[in-house]
Amino acid sequence: MRLSRIIAFSLIAFVLGGCASSSYQSPGVIAPVAYADQSMTEPSGPYRLGSGDRLRIVVFGQEGLTSTYAVDPNGSVTMPLIGTVPARGLTTKELAQSVTARLKNGYIREPHVAVEVEFYRPFFILGEVANPGQYPYVANMTVETAVAIAGGFSPRAYKGRVRVSRTINGELMRGQVPLYAPVRPGDTINVAERWF
Secondary structure (H helix, E strand, O other): OHHHHHHHHHHHHHHHHHHOOOOEEOOOOOOOEOOOOHHHHOOOOOOOOOOOOEEEEEEOOOOOOOEEEEOOOOOEEEEOOOEEEEOOOOOHHHHHHHHHHHHHOOOOOOOOEEEEEEEOOOEEEEEOEOOOEEEOOOOOOEHHHHHHHOOOEOOOEOOOEEEEEEEEOOEEEEEEEEOOOEOOOOOEEEEOEOOO
16 A cells, blocks of 8 residues: 555656746756746847858948858858958847958958848758748748748647747757747747647
8 A cells, every 4th residue: 555655656746747847948957947038938139140141241332342241150251351250149230340340450441331131040940840941031930930931730739839949148048939939040949749
């Protein structure tokens, strides 16, 4: 009798422990992060550049420098005269300031530089959708929009929440988010299979 009670309590503790698992986790971090963490459910601040973004950099009055540049896998853009300029993690305004400072350093007396994102890096969607894969990012996307772009849910998809992996301040974060949560360029969305 006593052994059956111990087994029953162990099973209940195991099930409840699984139900209380964290919504968000940073790889290697055991402490749970609250679901209300706004870094995953709400857009925050200006867009930060990353590898795969294509930029239109305009240097006014300098046609040879004005062009489309890709942010390479190292997170930089390479321009004539000034060479490699770090871009990863910067806003377009910060990159324009960096390019301006480099051009001012012995190349152009008063450079005026503008940077805009021509094409955002893609997002990725996996799991229970009709067509998993890589897709171009569209401004103001939500998870629901991303699922629609991937052909919709498969018949076995869990439609309550999805798992999103996102790099925030250089750290990979993962979390369960609702369908109305925003998607950012470079996100990986994983739609789980429902259990019943």
